[in-house]
Amino acid sequence: xxxxxxxxxxxxxxxxxxxxxxxxxxxxxxxxxxxxxxxxxxxxxxxxxxxxxxxxxxxxxxxxxxxxxxxxxxxxxxxxxxxxxxxxxxxxxxxxxxxxxxxxxxxxxxxxxxxxxxxxxxxxxxxxxxxxxxxxxxxxxxxxxxxxxxxxxxxxxxxxxxxxxxxxxxxxx
Numbered sequence: 090x091x092x093x094x095x096x097x098x099x100x101x102x103x104x105x106x107x108x109x110x111x112x113x114x115x116x117x118x119x120x121x122x123x124x125x126x127x128x129x130x131x132x133x134x135x136x137x138x139x140x141x142x143x144x145x146x147x148x149x150x151x152x153x154x155x156x157x158x159x160x161x162x163x164x165x166x167x168x169x170x171x172x173x174x175x176x177x178x179x180x181x182x183x184x185x186x187x188x189x190x191x192x193x194x195x196x197x198x199x200x201x202x203x204x205x206x207x208x209x210x211x212x213x214x215x216x217x218x219x220x221x222x223x224x225x226x227x228x229x230x231x232x233x234x235x236x237x238x239x240x241x242x243x244x245x246x247x248x249x250x251x252x253x254x255x256x257x258x259x260x261x262x
Contacts (some may be wrong), residue, residue, distance in 0.1 A: 104223055119226050154257035166259050170236045173255060174200070178222035180225045181234040184247045185225055191246035192239045199228050233259035 151162040152169050156176050163169045178185050189200040201207045204215035207228045218226040227239070237259045244251040 152257070152260065154255075156255050165237055166233050167219065167257070169257060170227060170229070170240060173220050173240055173257065174221040174225075174227055174243065177247060177249075177255075178225055181247050182222075184223070187246045188243045189225075191242045197228065199231065200243075201228075201237070203227055233261050 093139040105138050112117070146180055151164055152166060153160065153162045154169055154173065155161070157180075161172065163172060163189060174188075177188065181188075187204075189198060192199045195207045198206055202224055206225050207218050207226060208214045208230075214228070217228070217230040219229050220226050231239075237257070240255060240257060241251040244255050249255060
């Protein structure tokens, strides 16, 4: 017989054990988490998020970061990466070509001179790019761990120390 291991609260565990023992539980089983059904009239993503328990809810708090000793905070990871890259471009305008080369992968450029050059062949994704300095765009359609890597590699390309000159920890990175 296969074993299945599940986490559950003690009350639910007692009901399951009672059911497995063959006894009839005093009350019918009611799940402790109620998610909106597919047929629900509440299709709003916010309502679905609010139905989840707090440990699954998306964090919407400010993201603190520091650049050249100045502490800042933004509400989204995209705003943080755009601000950091904008500051780097302002301080090191000649180094942005090196930054673009350093952060590029085999299949895409995370920083480029045009939206279309970011993800060749995917103009639909180019719409999500944000201009962080005059003539420089960053692809924001990436995970936070990739945004973390972009900032880290950008610092390295400019001779800066990530964690000293620029400090940021993106959520879920």
